[in-house]
Amino acid sequence: MSSTHRPTAAEDFAGYLRAYHADAFxxxxxxxxxxxxxxxxxxxxxxxxxxxxRKKILRGVRSRRSLGASYELYIHEVTVEGRRAAARYTIGTPMLWKVQSATDTAVFAELAEDGRVARTSIFSAGRAGWSGPGKDDPFDSAARPAPGTAPAPPPAAGAEPTPAQDPAHYLRAFYTAGYDPAVPAAEAHDRFHTPDALHQVGGKVMQRSGVLKALEEGRKLGHTYPVDVHETLREGNRFAARYTTSHDGKPTRRQEVFAFGEFAPDGRVRLVRFVLQPGYGA
Incomplete structure (x- = not known):
């Protein structure tokens, strides 16, 4: 066994991801x-x-190790708040020429007193792709918030919080206003997002016009999406959230969503990625 120091998840969450996968694979x-x-x-x-x-997890690790295949780990972003962390990353396995099998993963973790991981909630989905991190997705050096970036200052006493102060408020309020026919769709978008904000939903990137079209179509069909926020993290200008929503409030159509976003200086959201469980059409 190498004497090289291996960081715990509490010391360096990105370092833990690299060290664990290296040792496991x-x-x-x-x-x-x-x-x-x-x-x-x-x-x-x-x-x-x-x-x-634990037994099922270890069975999967043994199966992956038995392949003896090389891999590429790309860490897109990491958010840490106290003893909780969230990250998005991709593991690529080269197949032929520049084609690779890629597994996109998002994880929310709770860290134990000794620095190890005590709990995780994970999204994982495989796909075919090209070798490399992807031209539109930051990785590794951009995984952590830039030094000095921070949300807007707290609101005055009694004032409604902006998205930057409370990611849970952003999610609940935007879903409510977005599908409320009494609120113009453009107003619902611009109240919570900058005009140039980018939305990535299940791998599809939309600008303002695409989001407005989706909202209008949902309103015509009378859809609603109640939100139940399970946990949020915020570090600098970035946030991560794990929540459940349901199509028209039906328990049989509940869907867990992982969101990773960035705030603009004015407190609105300028970038948000909604990571959806496999099989959910959005």
């Missing part, structure tokens, strides 16, 4: 030892809405 130690180095043995983990126990 390329190492020769028993996978049990690798897992327990970075995670509590009795931690709780959910992948795409389903609970995975």
């Amino acid at each position: 390329d190492g020769d130690e028993p996978v049990e030892e690798v897992w327990d180095r970075y995670h509590l043995p009795d931690g709780t983990h959910h992948v795409n809405g389903r609970e995975w126990d």
